[in-house]
Amino acid sequence: MNYLDRRNFLKLSALALGGFSTGLLTNQSKASDLKKNLRLGFIGIGGRGSYHLDTALGISGIEIPAICDIDPKNLYQAKRWIEESGQPSPNLYDRGPTDFIRLCEQEELDAVICATPWDTHAPVCLAAMKNGKHAACEVPLAQTLEEAWELVETFESTGKWASIVLGGFGDLTMLNMVRKGLLGDILHVESGYIHDLRMVKFNPEEEPWRLQPAIDKNGNLYPDHPMRNMMPVLDINHGDRFDYLVSMSTKSGMLNDYARAQYGEKHPYANMEMALGDYNASLIRTVKGKMITLNHDTHTPHPRESFRLQGTKGIYLKERDSQRIYIEGRSPREHQWEPAAAYLEEYEQEIMKNYSPPERIGGAIRGHGSGGMTQTPINWHRLVLALQGNKQPDWDVYDSVTSAAIIPLTGNSVADKSRPVDFPDFTKGKWKTRLPLYS
Incomplete structure (x- = not known):
């Protein structure tokens, strides 16, 4: 999707037509626990969007009946990947930068996956929510306070959520150290x-x-x-x-x-x-x-x-290639860093310790940000569980718009x-x- 001026937001969201649970998932499930197939539509399937698409294609029980992008190269690559996975050829939405609205109006979907440029995130999510679909989005969810409030109000009136669940997953071991x-x-x-x-x-x-x-x-x-x-x-x-x-x-x-x-x-x-x-x-x-x-x-x-x-009681410093910690009264030398490895092992969080997703269909994930990953990312696994369980993902609408x-x-x-x-x-x-x- 191309870059849209923020002034177009009200125009775009006005074009989008119109019981939820606030529970969070904490337990891991296997493929046999998933009770029905999920139907997902993808809007924005360039570098980052293609990563999400290929991730979804590797998860059993996900169907992708519709895709949207203004770049024919992105659109037809995605179409080919879907067909090569054994799924039917998807419906294509390529009639310009607002054709995502038509997708949200016409398709029967559980959720929309949004990986477009920043200024289109809120319009895409609102179009999905107002047409009876959840929206899982790349970061950030909104660019203005007006967008943020409309996302909150649309969630509260429709029960359909929008979330930055696609934007990565937090360090739960560090969080566990804090909570303990x-x-x-x-x-x-x-x-x-x-x-x-x-x-x-x-x-x-x-x-x-x-x-x-x-x-x-x-x-x-x-x-x-x-x-x-x-x-x-x-x-x-x-x-x-x-x-x-x-x-x-x-x-x-x-x-x-x-x-x-x-x-x-x-x-x-x-x-x-x-x-x-x-x-x-x-x-x-x-x-x-x-x-x-x-x-x-x-x-x-x-x-x-x-x-x-x-x-x-102390300080933790996490860098790209090392982790250091100092705990008053526990670290071996006063006011001196020590390696954090032993603490990270001791405080490993249960969600991460027990994470064992179903085996992926196909090989390594393709697209921007995959790094040759061969295992389903935990945020995607938990997104699927949330959709299957009719729950919100870990980051709900309120947290997502607060960050934005x-x-x-x-x-x-x-x-x-x-x-x-x-x-x-x-x-x-x-x-x-x-x-x-x-x-």
């Missing part, structure tokens, strides 16, 4: 999306829409990856909630430098003004006095991000000289009594 009290009361978490994407943003073959948000918007544009660990360890929407944030960005210049270095001084992006600062840092405080430092940097040269978790709301709220703070911005309570007070995530 190893680190004491959590005070501060720091991480972010620190990923050098300069080459991606200038690669029209991979993600041709990815540069445009950096031209148009400032703030933290991609909070969901760190949030999938930050929100659970802080009990956000499940005993605590975000209260307010402040956000600040540096100047912008690295994308211009990259364009000049790679393509020359006359390249159109060599001197174009970019709204997004090269580095954004945001501070978020919770109602119960906990704090997040959330970073965003996709323009400078660096390794990937780390995750720092500080409690009243950081995008417009940080933009508002940056634009107002980093003044504090209040955080909406999408749960309308239910955060006080909602059960913990993955409970």
Whole structure:
């Protein structure tokens, strides 16, 4: 799907026509436990969408009767993969960037799988929900507060959910260390999306829409990856909630430098003004006095991000290639890191320890982000179980839109000289009594 200006959102969602359970799945099931086939429609089947498509094709009991994309290459590759898997040829929806609405109106589906560019996520999900279908989506779920609230209200009026379940799975062993009290009361978490994407943003073959948000918007544009660990360890929407944030960005210049270095001084992006600062840092405080430092940097040269978790009894630092920990009174040397391997083994969470999905149909998963994976990803396995059990996935609508709301709220703070911005309570007070995530 191509990049759609956010101003088209109300027009698109207006075109989309119109008992749920809030329970979460904690037990693993085998293929024999699944009582009926699931019918899924796929909207957006490029690099990331093709990964999700091939994942689904490897799971017994999933039918894919409809696919949608504006790129014929993506569409017909997906059609071929579906046919090669032994399923009937799917219905094709390729009449432009809003043809997903026709798919949602005409197809009988249990859920829609959305892997389109960011600004189309909310319109796609709303079209699905208003036409009697759940929506499993890549991150983020929304770009504006208006979209976030409409997703909540549509869920509450229809019982059909939208979730960022496709955006990955949290570190449940780290979460278990927190809930077992190893680190004491959590005070501060720091991480972010620190990923050098300069080459991606200038690669029209991979993600041709990815540069445009950096031209148009400032703030933290991609909070969901760190949030999938930050929100659970802080009990956000499940005993605590975000209260307010402040956000600040540096100047912008690295994308211009990259364009000049790679393509020359006359390249159109060599001197174009970019709204997004090269580095954004945001501070978020919770109602119960906990704090997040959330970073965003996709323009400078660096390794990937780390995750720092500080409690009243100790600290845990998770990096890409190592994990370190210090527990007061337990670590062998005072104020000295020790390897975390023994703790990670001791506190391995039961969901991960017992994860044993049915064997995949076919070989390694294809598409962007697969890494040659041969086992069904746990988030996909649990999505299937949720749909089969008529339950919401681990991340429900309220958690999904809370994570996404950081995008417009940080933009508002940056634009107002980093003044504090209040955080909406999408749960309308239910955060006080909602059960913990993955409970």
